[in-house]
Amino acid sequence: MLRGVSLTIGPGESVVIIGRSGTGKSVLLKHVVGLMQPDAGTVLVDGIDVPSLGHDELLTLRKQMGMLFQGGALFDSLTVGENVGLPLREHTDAEESQVEMVVHEKLQLVGLEGVEHMRPSNLSGGMKKRAALARALALNPKIMLYDEPTTGLDPITADLINRLIRRLQERLGITSIAVTHDMRSAYHIADRIAMLHEGRIHAMGAPAEIQATRDPAVRQFIEGSAEGPLLPT
Amino acid sequence: MNETGVEGLADRVPFRPILNGLRDAGEVLLLIGDVFRELPQGIRKLPLIVQQMVAIGIGSMPLTLIVALFTGAVAAVQASYQFRDYVPMIYLGTVIGKSVVIELGPVLTALVVGGRVGASIAAELGTMRVTEQIDAMETMGISPTRYLVVPRIVAATIMLPILTIFADIVAIVGGYLVAVLTLDVSGHTFTSGLKLYFHLRDVFSGLIKSVFFGAIISTMGCYYGLRSEGGAEGVGVATTQAVVASCLLILIVDYLLASFLFRVLFA
Numbered sequence: 452m453l454r455g456v457s458l459t460i461g462p463g464e465s466v467v468i469i470g471r472s473g474t475g476k477s478v479l480l481k482h483v484v485g486l487m488q489p490d491a492g493t494v495l496v497d498g499i500d501v502p503s504l505g506h507d508e509l510l511t512l513r514k515q516m517g518m519l520f521q522g523g524a525l526f527d528s529l530t531v532g533e534n535v536g537l538p539l540r541e542h543t544d545a546e547e548s549q550v551e552m553v554v555h556e557k558l559q560l561v562g563l564e565g566v567e568h569m570r571p572s573n574l575s576g577g578m579k580k581r582a583a584l585a586r587a588l589a590l591n592p593k594i595m596l597y598d599e600p601t602t603g604l605d606p607i608t609a610d611l612i613n614r615l616i617r618r619l620q621e622r623l624g625i626t627s628i629a630v631t632h633d634m635r636s637a638y639h640i641a642d643r644i645a646m647l648h649e650g651r652i653h654a655m656g657a658p659a660e661i662q663a664t665r666d667p668a669v670r671q672f673i674e675g676s677a678e679g680p681l682l683p684t
Numbered sequence: 685m686n687e688t689g690v691e692g693l694a695d696r697v698p699f700r701p702i703l704n705g706l707r708d709a710g711e712v713l714l715l716i717g718d719v720f721r722e723l724p725q726g727i728r729k730l731p732l733i734v735q736q737m738v739a740i741g742i743g744s745m746p747l748t749l750i751v752a753l754f755t756g757a758v759a760a761v762q763a764s765y766q767f768r769d770y771v772p773m774i775y776l777g778t779v780i781g782k783s784v785v786i787e788l789g790p791v792l793t794a795l796v797v798g799g800r801v802g803a804s805i806a807a808e809l810g811t812m813r814v815t816e817q818i819d820a821m822e823t824m825g826i827s828p829t830r831y832l833v834v835p836r837i838v839a840a841t842i843m844l845p846i847l848t849i850f851a852d853i854v855a856i857v858g859g860y861l862v863a864v865l866t867l868d869v870s871g872h873t874f875t876s877g878l879k880l881y882f883h884l885r886d887v888f889s890g891l892i893k894s895v896f897f898g899a900i901i902s903t904m905g906c907y908y909g910l911r912s913e914g915g916a917e918g919v920g921v922a923t924t925q926a927v928v929a930s931c932l933l934i935l936i937v938d939y940l941l942a943s944f945l946f947r948v949l950f951a
Contacts, residue, residue, distance in 0.1 A: 484823050506827075513825040524820035526812075538824045541831075583820075590824075 452478050453489075454650035462593075465620045465627045467637040469672065470647035471681065476630040477521070479647065480596050483628065484516055485509045496594070514542055517587030518596040523579035525571035531558070531582045532567030538589045557585040561615060577608035584615065595619065597629035601636045613639040634673050638662070646672065648681075712907050718829045719837055719903075726834025733835045739804075740836075740902075741843030744797050745850065751796050752851035755788050756780060756858025764867045773869045777877025780859035782886060789852040790890040791938055794897035797844060798930035802905040805836055806926035809909025810919035818910065828910065837902040844898030845891045852890065889945045896941060897934050904930045 452475040460466045470476050481487040482494050485501045494501040499512060525534050535554045539545050545553070558564060561581040571579055580600065587595065600616060601609035613636050619625050620640070631637055637644050638658045645655040646669055654661065654669045661669060671679030719726075727733070763779050809832060812818050821828050856878065863869040905926045912922035 510825040518823040520816045524816040541826050
């Protein structure tokens with residue numbers, strides 16, 4: 452699916468990867484966290500070659516990363532509070548009162564309060580995503596990966612998520628990689644936008660450069676037109 | 685894997701089922717290896733294990749006991765029909781006791797629990813897989829084997845023998861009730877027969893088997909659940925496969941263990 456992707460992301464930078472459905476955007480993210488292994492090539496995170504890592508080393512590396520999944524991927528057997536607190540309970544010796552404090556703080560950060568005891572199934576789509584974001588932030592990751600952070604959300608909630616992502620990156624210096632086909636979101640959160648097309652990075656640049664590009668494939672994508680070099684699938 | 689090698693060979697129709705079977709067996713062995721590696725850490729997750737023990741053990745108790753009661757009852761009816769005019773009725777208790785503790789108790793309990801628990805484990809883990817909850821867990825640096833698989837396998841391996849003990853008792857009670865109430869056999873005759881050739885090793889052989897059955901059911905549920913893909917349909921397929929594989933393996937392993945226990949160990 453990916454054939455010769457080359458992409459370097461600096462610390463504290465926010466890169467958005469755009470591209471049509473099925474071009475391998477999520478696959479690219481999964482390679483970064485080692486959920487998928489490349490057939491060839493390397494994936495370096497902080498200079499560490501992810502595919503070469505053993506099971507335990509990979510688990511250690513992942514503690515520095517947070518990932519927001521498309522559907523939130525909250526554990527539905529746990530309450531929202533237990534979901535957010537799980538990484539802390541698993542990876543730190545924090546006492547219960549400390550865990551609860553962090554859970555409250557992270558939920559507050561994403562604008563969710565008083566939902567600790569609710570089940571994920573009782574939350575709306577936007578709330579699920581925000582709760583999942585709180586969980587991903589529980590261990591204060593250095594790198595955040597977002598898989599379609601605004602898909603399926605109403606425009607107001609989507610804007611809220613965009614602002615959150617931007618704020619996390621600007622205030623906490625979190626490196627972020629987001630995958631989306633929501634151009635509004637891409638312009639909002641990106642320092643750089645990269646377009647994935649036919650298994651490669653087809654174009655890359657600051658949001659203003661992407662907006663001004665003459666590349667027909669990029670133009671077609673950002674304008675959302677059915678006519679152009681990208682054929683309907 | 686791509687055009688050549690194993691996949692290419694698998695495209696030749698007769699090889700496909702064989703290769704798929706070998707691949708599955710290999711993957712199950714890898715999962716078992718993972719389970720042993722994670723066991724020392726996983727076993728510390730006592731609340732998770734207890735939660736699974738309740739779900740698997742207590743949850744399966746009513747169904748298991750009803751099945752056991754009628755198994756004993758049927759065994760009494762069938763044995764008395766076969767015995768009539770040939771074998772003294774004192775042996776009714778003997779044959780029911782032996783057949784229940786050696787074979788019927790462990791195997792029928794395993795098949796019933798395999799259907800109920802194997803399916804529920806596969807459906808739960810399968811849903812977690814297709815909704816990316818398993819990926820999320822791995823991304824958080826939490827091993828799904830340690831957190832999900834080990835507690836289920838440990839719980840099932842402990843609870844199956846316990847369920848089997850209850851099933852053995854209830855099945856014998858079922859046989860006793862039918863014998864006394866409908867077959868004109870006195871309670872004393874039945875219990876005397878029960879004690880006549882009673883060997884504790886028969887009970888142990890049944891319980892040893894049920895330990896293996898518990899491991900099989902939970903391992904199959906976890907394996908097929910974790911590898912499910914493709915949404916609701918995939919979860920459905922995984923659930924079916926888990927139950928079918930559990931039932932087949934229970935019967936195959938039953939034969940192998942019976943051969944080992946009675947031809948080698950107790951011979």
